[in-house]
Amino acid sequence: MKLPILPTTMVGSYSMPGWLERLKTEYFARRISRADLDEIHDTAVKAAIKDQEIAGLDVVTDGELRRDNMIDYFVEKLPGVQVDRSSKKFYYDFYDSEVLGKIPMAALGLAEDFKFLLANTARDAKISITGPHSLTKRIRNKHYPSDEALATDIARVMNMELKELVKAGAKFIQIDEPYYSGFPEDITWGVKVLNMLVEGVQAKIAVHICYGNRYGKPSWEGSYRYLFPAILDAKVQQLSLEFARRGGEDLDLFREFKVPFELGAGVIDVKDQTVETADIVAERIRKTIKAVPAEKLFILPDCGLFHLPRDVAFAKLCVMVEGARIVRKELGQ
């Protein structure tokens, strides 16, 4: 499908229903079966896809509703990583995990998630993967000589997984690396590992870098200036950054460094339940176009909608789409 100018999409996650959290707890208490839980997940994902379609998004995701959070879903699948399942008190918390030996090559099974998404939408689809740098920051490293070494091996395993995703039909893959913002000193090796991750992967690659969204709150504050110039070496096609909550000051960096990538511009504040108006969204897009040509822009929320109530998340997607339509019209599209 040919995308319009200013295509709209989610960063990845959609609103996590409270009942899904409770049902997951029921599953761990062995009151519902794995088969039941799978069916519940399938149903929730279908509903998330439908909401995105109704809202009018051009590219949809599976809403990441099979994932407790952006870390555990991958950590649990990574071979050689030990997970302490007694270590978290609440659903959204992260497990304590550690790596005691070299991570072996193994499939992670993400292709099945993507196939399900493709089977349930006629729209363009995107899948998001948590990147090696962010995973490394949540796994206690008891084997590798450095975080970089651990991240490199995770990238090696996940590179194979990304290629499996491409085989399954993925044309647009997003790598989530919010922990860059918490550890700006890592950015040089972070980009190096990112490039290993996407080496030979025949798909459009975006890298999403925000300031954290754990429990719907930022984990860090600062400026995207730390990304430059290192990020310019990334072998990706798109940077996905948050601007709605933080303001558009860092858009100047795109002019200053003549950034070659597309920009996935966050124009919806996911840390505030107040629903923006379409006019506000349009104004944010106009401001972005002054720094990045419209032809190189994707329109997104700042981050995942995981922690927003469903009605708020849906309303935010609707105004985002409407805001993009307003600007498209102004551009004569």
Added chain:
Amino acid sequence: MLARARGLSFGSNTVRNMILRLNHTKRDSAVATANEVVVSLLSLLEEGHLKPAEFARLQVQLDWLQYKQNFREAILIVQNGGQLTGGQLFEIRIDSRQVAPGSLHDALQKAVQPAIPEANPVSDRIYLEDFKSFRSSIAWEFNRLYWQRLKDWEQVTGKGYEQALPGGQSDGHRPEAIADSVENVWTLLKDLDTRNQLPSEVFALEIGVGMGTRVGLWLDRFRTLDQGHGTNYYPRLRFLLGDYSLSTLDRSRAAVENHIDLCSFIALDALDPIKTLSFLRHKILYVHSTNTYDNLPDDEVVWRDGRIYWVHVRSYVSAADAVRIAAACNFPVADIPKTVKRLLEVGAEALPDRDKGMIFWMEIWKALRREERLVNTLDLPDATFPAGLSIAHMEDILKNSPNDLRFQLSSGALESFRNTLPLLHPRGFLQVQDIFVTDLNDYRMGFHGPGKLDGSIVNAVNGALLREVAERSGYDVHFAPFAYRTGSKTSIMHTTRRE
């Protein structure tokens, strides 16, 4: 401790267990002993003042109320919202501090006649409201009036409100406590600086400023420390003094005069700081308050037999007090309810003679008592749990708690807490000094309010519940006893974002 009077025979009935709770008493000051209670109740049973069916369901709670001024009679019958049916307990609470020696039998007899006051309303009380949740009670309107007309009250009593506090001054002013607080903030700034993440403006917020003394002392100390280290963070400070009373804010200016360029004075509702300060969402590095939560509207609930009951209250003054107060203020007793209403609207000017108005205010507040009734939450379709809590969450929290637990919901404190956390910078922290109950089990070990402190309400804060709500939202909460004054009952709650 649970005492049971077992298997007593009375006529053709075999009387079952009576539950006598002694958890809240003090050994040295309990006038009403367990023995006196048992003997008195058995006498009432034998004399026919208490029915065997009621006796069989008796639960007697011996309290010792640490607040000399409070809302309780010596004997309180907690009603069950109507007829005593099924397995409902017949609950009597006794304030052993108020019971005069030798008076327990008569006091109990009076209280249990009738045992079901709804069916036979007590006539010696003048009610000022219908049954409702405590949060909505008229008592909180008195509390609001006190803070709005603090100067009036202070003029009459001849002492500032801080002098009414235990120790005669706010614990928040202790130099060692302030020094540690400043050290914590400075260390945080130093760490951010080292990581090249120090904001150009460092926002700090005090909620409930009192006389402004603490903020003034805090800024003095910060400047000294900063200059000593040569870090030059002081000029970056933007200290917001927030209070809902404009006159309080105005009064606090003098205390921060040496730092006035760094200070802003903001009228805000302690229940909803984010509403006023939304432009500082995720920007404030340090938020502090002292003895604010204990004075915010509150509800109480009871966890009993797997159900949550709301404690509904009805404020009244005794007929004897009403007659005395009306006589002192030169108006008919029947005018008490409408005069109270007027008082809460306009203050002491409710009476033509303002001095009499002040007397009326202080005396009616002193005489204010409340009846209590338990209502099953399921029977209250509009029962509103504070944001962040639902029946499902409450049941989840309480499922491993002991049965028959009565505790503060700390509705206002929870609301304030939830509406403050979004202001915190990702590395910021919230410090609240207050009288916290940090473990739900502690509610079985003592009385925790409400009481009266001058013209205001004082109430323990359910820190355990605050911690549960915060943890579910991604924050870590820790409590430390206030170590800067021997005998202090307060703790410091420290809240940060979970790493």
